[in-house]
Ligand SMILES: Nc1ncnc2c1ncn2[C@@H]1O[C@H](COP(=O)(O)OP(=O)(O)O)[C@@H](O)[C@H]1O
């Protein structure tokens with residue numbers, strides 16, 4: 001079986017961290033070799049850039065921020081993702097380029113075609129086989145994050161920012177439905193897990 005590249009994305013508070021366990025359990029159950037990684041991050045350079053990106057004291061403008069994210073992504077692809085896929089390991093990345101279109105494009109307002117230029121330059125056509133898009137209305141995400149006492153630089157942003165972010169995710173999923181599974185993440189955890197398991201099973205041609 002050709003190794004698959006799967007990404008997990010969605011606005012802050014959509015439930016990515018929580019549902020990573022569901023994905024781990026699914027791969028264990030089916031005894032498939034898998035590497036879990038994340039963006040920004042996944043390499044020493046990427047984690048150092050992540051620190052900068054998420055630090056509320058950092059004042060990168062939207063273009064600087066985008067270049068830092070793609071710098072981290074280039075290293076992540078070359079050092080981690082492509083070698084793992086070449087060795088037959090499936091890769092699950094907690095966030096990938098959809099987040100840049102959604103946050104830097106939708107949220108910060110950078111033109112989406114500018115982001116697509118960097119995407120092409122860095123990825124050279126490599127795209128995820130499947131993107132699990134955890135979708136929740138903003139009010140649900142905000143309610144779920146309300147206990148968070150130390151929000152990072154992005155989590156401090158306002159409702160307007162996240163409305164646009166969510167909309168870009170949904171637009172991208174609508175434009176390429178074969179690549180995306182939109183997961184209704186406002187449901188109870190077991191119902192969210194069932195949708196994720198179903199999408200993974202379909203991608204691999206296995207039982208949920
Ligand atoms: N389906 C769900 N129902 C109720 N609460 C949830 C659900 N999914 C996640 N949560 C809670 O919402 C909060 C944010 O979830 P988290 O997984 O950290 O989101 P993200 O990583 O996408 O920011 C956590 O407190 C988590 O326990």
Ligand SMILES: Cc1cn([C@H]2C[C@H](O)[C@@H](COP(=O)(O)OP(=O)(O)O)O2)c(=O)[nH]c1=O
Pocket residue numbers: 012017038039040054069094095096097098099100101103104152154155
């Ligand atoms: C990958 C990526 C992340 N981000 C932002 C979204 C998140 O708010 C933040 C960190 O990601 P996240 O994985 O949500 O971290 P945590 O679960 O620890 O809060 O980085 C972008 O703005 N653009 C990107 O391309």
